[in-house]
Amino acid sequence: MAATTDSPNATTPFSLDLSEDQRDIRSWVHGFAESVVRPAAAEWDEREETPWDIIREAAKIGLYSFEALAQFHADETGLTMPIANEELFWGDAGIGLAIMGTSLPVAAIFGQGTGEQIGEWIPRCFGTPDDPKVGSFCASEPDAGSDVSAIRTTARFDEAANEWVLNGQKAWATNGGIADVHVVVASVDRELGARGHAAFVISKEETKGIEQGAKVRKHGLRASHTADVHLDDCRIPAENVLGGKERLDERLARVREGGRAKSQAAMATFEATRPMVGAQALGIARAAYEYALEYAGERVQFGRPIVDNQAIAFTLADMKLELDAARLLVWRASWMARSGKTFENAEGSMSKLKAGEVAVWATERAIQILGGNGYTREFPVERWHRDAKIYTIFEGTSEIQRLVIARAISGRQIR
Numbered sequence: 001m002a003a004t005t006d007s008p009n010a011t012t013p014f015s016l017d018l019s020e021d022q023r024d025i026r027s028w029v030h031g032f033a034e035s036v037v038r039p040a041a042a043e044w045d046e047r048e049e050t051p052w053d054i055i056r057e058a059a060k061i062g063l064y065s066f067e068a069l070a071q072f073h074a075d076e077t078g079l080t081m082p083i084a085n086e087e088l089f090w091g092d093a094g095i096g097l098a099i100m101g102t103s104l105p106v107a108a109i110f111g112q113g114t115g116e117q118i119g120e121w122i123p124r125c126f127g128t129p130d131d132p133k134v135g136s137f138c139a140s141e142p143d144a145g146s147d148v149s150a151i152r153t154t155a156r157f158d159e160a161a162n163e164w165v166l167n168g169q170k171a172w173a174t175n176g177g178i179a180d181v182h183v184v185v186a187s188v189d190r191e192l193g194a195r196g197h198a199a200f201v202i203s204k205e206e207t208k209g210i211e212q213g214a215k216v217r218k219h220g221l222r223a224s225h226t227a228d229v230h231l232d233d234c235r236i237p238a239e240n241v242l243g244g245k246e247r248l249d250e251r252l253a254r255v256r257e258g259g260r261a262k263s264q265a266a267m268a269t270f271e272a273t274r275p276m277v278g279a280q281a282l283g284i285a286r287a288a289y290e291y292a293l294e295y296a297g298e299r300v301q302f303g304r305p306i307v308d309n310q311a312i313a314f315t316l317a318d319m320k321l322e323l324d325a326a327r328l329l330v331w332r333a334s335w336m337a338r339s340g341k342t343f344e345n346a347e348g349s350m351s352k353l354k355a356g357e358v359a360v361w362a363t364e365r366a367i368q369i370l371g372g373n374g375y376t377r378e379f380p381v382e383r384w385h386r387d388a389k390i391y392t393i394f395e396g397t398s399e400i401q402r403l404v405i406a407r408a409i410s411g412r413q414i415r
């Protein structure tokens, strides 16, 4: 069994002692979440629209920018990214995802793109502070959810025109259709299954044949836009395949000869971002815990604050315990990902699975602690519960994460 936290090739030691920079970033993001995001949360949830005003404010202070993401990523301990996500999503997860949704296509471009592609496309995902844009990562399809290998969208290379031609339907795309930059995962060779996939970058403004389909009406994260995306003879330049056509051709040739493909386009992006998604769920869980703790100290029944009852106090104790346990898993996975370690025991999946389930459980407990108020729209905990549930679904459902962990620990192809 592989060692994880004490691996001898660790470059940056794991430490829970936060640096001054990490603490500064935490209070900077928290300040924005508290003063701008949380007061606007209920309104945007009801409107079910992308909160462009808030994105603009985040862009003006530099929080919505590649520079901020790069600064969070630059921290070699890997902890700044989850810390920033937890604070923002503590403010509100719907608005949080409207701001952070762009980081998914950015992760794909950054992880798989050439230097030139990174320089050209990442700034376009953000636009400018006065005219911000968003990006979208489109992997899922109506018949390809957990089973990414079932992707049917095709990318055919038209030699004569030196262009790729994409056809298919994407589903569940965060920012789908409203983004300027869409990163689309498509099959270049159906016979190779997931190993024949590649990721393509498409400018919505400059390209014909890419259109938004139906917008999804969700129970939670309603300030974050989710929609189908249709690709209908969508033609893009040869150089828009992430990593470049030459590298793709080499990879496909290797796979056809029976060799291994180093990474599959969609899975590589999901794996790298899983601890960050876990941190977002943690933000919701912590919001619910803090809210319930305060409420329990103020609400008087039977002549005393309800927190003085052991049942309530123990529930709050368990909430704190689960929250801290989940955070430790998220931080470990983030540190490992940043140090370039392989998740031999599926630590990335473990972190997201635990944080997602803690968020659902903690928000449900918070509703209970608030009693009737917990069920009303005047109080945010029911909204947080709706938001939390998505964290057991997207970027891999809890079942799929358990499957990944079970395979890793047993070394068997469990189905």
Ligand SMILES: Cc1cc2nc3c(=O)[nH]c(=O)nc-3n(C[C@H](O)[C@H](O)[C@H](O)COP(=O)(O)OP(=O)(O)OC[C@H]3O[C@@H](n4cnc5c(N)ncnc54)[C@H](O)[C@@H]3O)c2cc1C
Pocket (backbone or CB within 6 Å): 104, 136, 137, 138, 139, 140, 144, 145, 146, 147, 171, 172, 173, 174, 175, 218, 221, 226, 390, 393, 394, 395, 396, 397, 398, 399, 400, 403, 415
């Ligand atoms: C709000 C939101 C935003 C999203 N954003 C994006 C995005 O930006 N880009 C993108 O590409 N996708 C996005 N998705 C899609 C998301 O990644 C998929 O919903 C997810 O992969 C699950 O797929 P599915 O919904 O088709 O469920 P299915 O795959 O149909 O699964 C249905 C159920 O069966 C279970 N199941 C499936 N296979 C197994 C198995 N082998 N063993 C045990 N149980 C199994 C699942 O766990 C689940 O409970 C988003 C989804 C949501 C809800």
